[in-house]
Amino acid sequence: MSQSVIAIAEQSEGTLRKIAGEVCSEAIRLGSKAGMDVVAVTIGPGATQAAGATGDFGITQAVAVEGDDLAAYSGEAYAAALAEVIRNKGGGVVLIGATSFARDLLGRLGALLEVSPASDCVGLEWNGGLQAKRPVYAGKALLTVAFPQQPAVASLRPNVFGADGGKGASATVETVAPTGLPAHRATLVERNVAEGNKVDLTEAETIVSGGRGMKDPETFQKLIEPLAETLGAAIGASRAIVDAGWRPHSEQVGQTGKTVAPKLYIACGISGAIQHLAGMRTSQTIVAINKDPEAPIFKVADYGIVGDVEEVLPPLTEQVKGLVSG
Amino acid sequence: MKVTVCVKRVPSTATRIKVGGDGKAIDEAGVEFVLNPYDEFAVEEALKQVDAAGGGEVTILSLGPEAITKELRTCLAMGAAKAVHLVHDAPFRDPLTVARVLVEEIKAQEPDLVLFGRQAVDNDNGQIGVMVATLLGFPAVPDVTELTIADGKARASREVEGGATEVYEVPLPCVITAQKGLNEPRYPNLKGIMAAKKKPIETKEPSLPDPAQTLESLALPPERSEGKIVGEGAEAVPELLRLLRDEASAL
Numbered sequence: 001m002s003q004s005v006i007a008i009a010e011q012s013e014g015t016l017r018k019i020a021g022e023v024c025s026e027a028i029r030l031g032s033k034a035g036m037d038v039v040a041v042t043i044g045p046g047a048t049q050a051a052g053a054t055g056d057f058g059i060t061q062a063v064a065v066e067g068d069d070l071a072a073y074s075g076e077a078y079a080a081a082l083a084e085v086i087r088n089k090g091g092g093v094v095l096i097g098a099t100s101f102a103r104d105l106l107g108r109l110g111a112l113l114e115v116s117p118a119s120d121c122v123g124l125e126w127n128g129g130l131q132a133k134r135p136v137y138a139g140k141a142l143l144t145v146a147f148p149q150q151p152a153v154a155s156l157r158p159n160v161f162g163a164d165g166g167k168g169a170s171a172t173v174e175t176v177a178p179t180g181l182p183a184h185r186a187t188l189v190e191r192n193v194a195e196g197n198k199v200d201l202t203e204a205e206t207i208v209s210g211g212r213g214m215k216d217p218e219t220f221q222k223l224i225e226p227l228a229e230t231l232g233a234a235i236g237a238s239r240a241i242v243d244a245g246w247r248p249h250s251e252q253v254g255q256t257g258k259t260v261a262p263k264l265y266i267a268c269g270i271s272g273a274i275q276h277l278a279g280m281r282t283s284q285t286i287v288a289i290n291k292d293p294e295a296p297i298f299k300v301a302d303y304g305i306v307g308d309v310e311e312v313l314p315p316l317t318e319q320v321k322g323l324v325s326g
Numbered sequence: 327m328k329v330t331v332c333v334k335r336v337p338s339t340a341t342r343i344k345v346g347g348d349g350k351a352i353d354e355a356g357v358e359f360v361l362n363p364y365d366e367f368a369v370e371e372a373l374k375q376v377d378a379a380g381g382g383e384v385t386i387l388s389l390g391p392e393a394i395t396k397e398l399r400t401c402l403a404m405g406a407a408k409a410v411h412l413v414h415d416a417p418f419r420d421p422l423t424v425a426r427v428l429v430e431e432i433k434a435q436e437p438d439l440v441l442f443g444r445q446a447v448d449n450d451n452g453q454i455g456v457m458v459a460t461l462l463g464f465p466a467v468p469d470v471t472e473l474t475i476a477d478g479k480a481r482a483s484r485e486v487e488g489g490a491t492e493v494y495e496v497p498l499p500c501v502i503t504a505q506k507g508l509n510e511p512r513y514p515n516l517k518g519i520m521a522a523k524k525k526p527i528e529t530k531e532p533s534l535p536d537p538a539q540t541l542e543s544l545a546l547p548p549e550r551s552e553g554k555i556v557g558e559g560a561e562a563v564p565e566l567l568r569l570l571r572d573e574a575s576a577l
Contacts, residue, residue: 011336012466013350013377016521022444040462073492074465075456075465075466075467076460076465076466079396079460081350083460092432092471099487100469100484100485100486102442102489103452103468103469104456104467104468105456106452106453106456107421107425107451107452107455107456107457107460108423108455108457108459108460108466109458109459110422110425110453110455110457110461111422111425111458111461112460114422114538115422115536115538116420116421116422116538117421117453118541119450119451119452120450120452120541129541130357131532134460134545135450135451135547136445136450137337137341137352137446137450137451138447138450139340139547140341140342140343140546140547141343141345141352141544141545141546142544142545142546142547143449143541143543143544144541144542144543144544144545145420145540145541145542146539146540146542147537147539147540148536148537148539148540149538165347165508181381182463182464184465185463185496186465186466186467186494186495186496186500187494187495187496188493188494189493189494189495190491190492190493190552191490191492191493192490192491192492192493193488193490194488194489194490198488199488200487200488200489202487203487206576213424232508234556248407248489249459249485249505249506249507250485250489251489252506253347254505255339256339256363256364257448260376263486263572263576264570264577266522272339274339274340275339277480281547281550282547284574284576285570285574286550286553287566287570293555298515298553298555299550299552300550300553301553302550302553302554302571302574303553303554303566303570304553304554304555304556305554305555305556305557305559305562305563306555306557306559307558307560308559309561309564311559311560312559312562314559315563316563316566318568318576319563319564319567320567323567323571324577
């Protein structure tokens with residue numbers, strides 16, 4: 001059987017997640033370099049509908065894994081079902097988005113397929129085999145690895161690989177029901193969505209982030225939230241203020257928090273500790289607002305304003321509003 | 327309840343990384359090594375769960391160089407009963423290789439619960455906990471911020487995208503990986519530090535299977551070119567917005 005590139009396209013209730021487009025597009029690019037067919041795989045309730053939608057990214061062949069056994073999410077069951085499809089489709093390369101979904105599945109797929117996946121990759125090359133580049137030490141260094149066994153499995157960091165959508169086509173979908181799933185498993189029993197259905201930091205196109213220079217939790221809320229709302233941005237925070245209890249850990253950017261790569265990162269009152277810089281330095285454009293002109297954040301910022309956040313942020317929010325509505 | 331906690335020694339998060347002459351590993355000169363921050367949460371949780379169960383024992387397990395004895399003593403000072411040190415000094419080990427070695431030892435320990443930090447902050451794989459679970463045939467929940475155990479079952483909350491949480495029910499034995507927020511790790515007290523000196527650290531020399539990933543190179547990321555200070559205070563805002571729109575196309 002010829003080998004294929006498997007694109008695991010993450011979906012929820014029939015709708016593809018944003019990262020799925022990035023994974024499908026990269027799979028197609030890699031497939032043409034490696035001379036392999038590309039098969040998109042979706043799983044869980046709504047998988048068949050979502051599988052068809054991968055055609056928008058140029059996928060022609062998709063497999064949807066659906067069944068009563070997969071109605072409630074379980075990492076054990078999902079990994080076993082995906083591993084079966086990967087084997088049946090002759091997976092030579094397997095790509096998945098580096099989201100929470102992959103954090104639960106990647107290691108399991110490695111164990112089941114007896115390979116070592118590469119997590120959170122930011123670059124893939126084909127040199128007769130896959131070479132994957134991935135940040136280590138929270139992005140302070142880049143590691144390049146190769147895979148002695150097949151399939152080569154890699155998760156792709158969101159916002160790094162471009163999605164090539166708008167093809168307006170639909171993929172041919174084969175729907176399969178998994179068999180022989182493990183009985184001893186963790187089962188999802190409850191899902192609590194955060195207020196306002198927030199954009200996640202790792203997938204956000206714009207992030208407004210604050211640190212100690214925001215003075216106190218009230219000032220943070222008063223100045224950061226309106227700017228973030230006007231820009232449609234996600235909110236980030238430095239470790240110092242998360243540890244101080246001002247903001248939830250889910251907003252922490254940097255080592256022991258999240259690594260982000262938005263189009264625009266606005267750092268307000270953040271001095272730029274090395275572990276914070278590691279987590280946001282691959283952002284496309286960085287803006288820093290800080291009253292200390294010597295703050296290390298200015299070393300990585302494209303544009304800086306030296307000044308107090310209480311003076312700078314209110315007019316910034318007002319003038320952004322003018323731009324957005326104009 | 328028997329709990330095994332897998333820990334690793336890593337460069338502190340304040341480390342400025344330099345690549346060594348071979349282009350394959352970091353230059354360790356002057357680097358401060360610490361217990362992986364997420365592993366502190368795992369050790370604390372193990373001690374809490376044993377207390378809550380009304381008895382049991384916490385065993386620390388680590389694969390790493392001689393020098394990790396210091397971090398193992400810290401875990402023992404926090405309250406773990408003993409440690410098993412699989413001595414191996416290689417700068418790069420892929421996830422499956424590490425998982426396979428740990429699995430052999432964990433099997434022998436027959437724990438009810440296995441805890442990991444969600445990822446080691448050096449290689450940032452974030453896979454080994456669930457990989458070990460799969461090889462053992464145990465269920466697993468990664469990135470856990472809340473854990474309660476009763477009647478042979480664990481209830482674990484997991485943080486996912488956008489600040490949402492998922493709650494899982496898991497039969498024991500199982501694997502849990504600890505996310506920040508799970509607890510506040512205790513500092514070892516003097517009594518704990520003294521007691522730790524007498525606690526056993528068993529050393530073994532594991533044989534490693536063939537690697538499942540090969541290291542091609544380790545490099546520093548490209549430097550960002552230094553940007554410009556647009557100006558001072560509120561007056562600089564219009565120029566900042568003009569640059570963001572016209573030069574950076576970021577708005």
